[in-house]
Amino acid sequence: MFGMKEMIMRTTTRTHILTPALWRELRSRRTHQPLATDPLLFLSQGVFHDSSVQGFVALRTIRELNTTEARATVYIEGSETSLSSNISVTDARLYATAQDIIHQNGAYHSVVFKLISYPEGVAVSEIYLWPIPPSALPETIESDLPLSLSKGSAFYASATEEDIVMDRTIRMLEDGKTSINIRTVEGQSYKTTVPAAEASRYAMPGDYYVERGSDELSIVYGVTTLPELPSSPIIKYTPLPAMTGP
Numbered sequence: 001m002f003g004m005k006e007m008i009m010r011t012t013t014r015t016h017i018l019t020p021a022l023w024r025e026l027r028s029r030r031t032h033q034p035l036a037t038d039p040l041l042f043l044s045q046g047v048f049h050d051s052s053v054q055g056f057v058a059l060r061t062i063r064e065l066n067t068t069e070a071r072a073t074v075y076i077e078g079s080e081t082s083l084s085s086n087i088s089v090t091d092a093r094l095y096a097t098a099q100d101i102i103h104q105n106g107a108y109h110s111v112v113f114k115l116i117s118y119p120e121g122v123a124v125s126e127i128y129l130w131p132i133p134p135s136a137l138p139e140t141i142e143s144d145l146p147l148s149l150s151k152g153s154a155f156y157a158s159a160t161e162e163d164i165v166m167d168r169t170i171r172m173l174e175d176g177k178t179s180i181n182i183r184t185v186e187g188q189s190y191k192t193t194v195p196a197a198e199a200s201r202y203a204m205p206g207d208y209y210v211e212r213g214s215d216e217l218s219i220v221y222g223v224t225t226l227p228e229l230p231s232s233p234i235i236k237y238t239p240l241p242a243m244t245g246p
């Protein structure tokens with residue numbers, strides 16, 4: 001783990017128009033001056049971290065240690081070094097995003113959505129969690145819905161029944177096909193099967209992913225191509241860290 005000092009309160013924000021030249025400059029940076037502190041609360045999946053450990057954030061987990069303290073850990077794409085810091089549970093919930101994975105009461109949960117309110121002028125953050133899916137495919141209803149509905153999508157299951165997608169999981173099967181499965185708040189599970197080569201067409205950040213022959217659950221953080229195969233998209237994913245302790 002990469003230890004971090006107390007977070008600074010002063011922040012600076014900038015906006016840049018991303019151009020090809022600026023993109024190449026960002027990717028080619030090789031030297032940088034380490035900061036005394038890193039604003040870990042402001043990092044989330046897809047953010048480029050430009051400090052002592054450089055790269056895009058693939059995953060952020062928040063582990064609630066007790067009722068007042070939590071530990072945030074950020075995993076950087078392509079790096080074996082993670083960034084971590086102890087923060088207050090209040091700050092963890094205030095800065096949590098729908099891309100975070102929360103470790104609470106001995107289990108992992110995803111953040112489905114967050115509600116911010118201001119009763120009596122005080123900011124109150126409420127995050128709504130959902131247990132992560134099993135690595136094995138649950139009993140499901142065959143449907144094309146998983147191809148177009150991602151986590152957080154509200155839809156009508158019938159003329160009068162509204163439901164919402166809690167998570168979506170891509171499972172690579174042994175027969176060269178791919179199962180795409182969604183679970184809903186009403187307890188339903190839908191799946192469809194597509195050729196494995198088409199899986200990357202439907203994958204998006206926030207999906208869960210299970211590799212062929214594995215029982216390890218991963219999180220998708222993007223889709224890309226390789227220089228040698230520029231016309232063949234591949235899914236970028238990172239395994240969820242092992243759950244240890246309460």
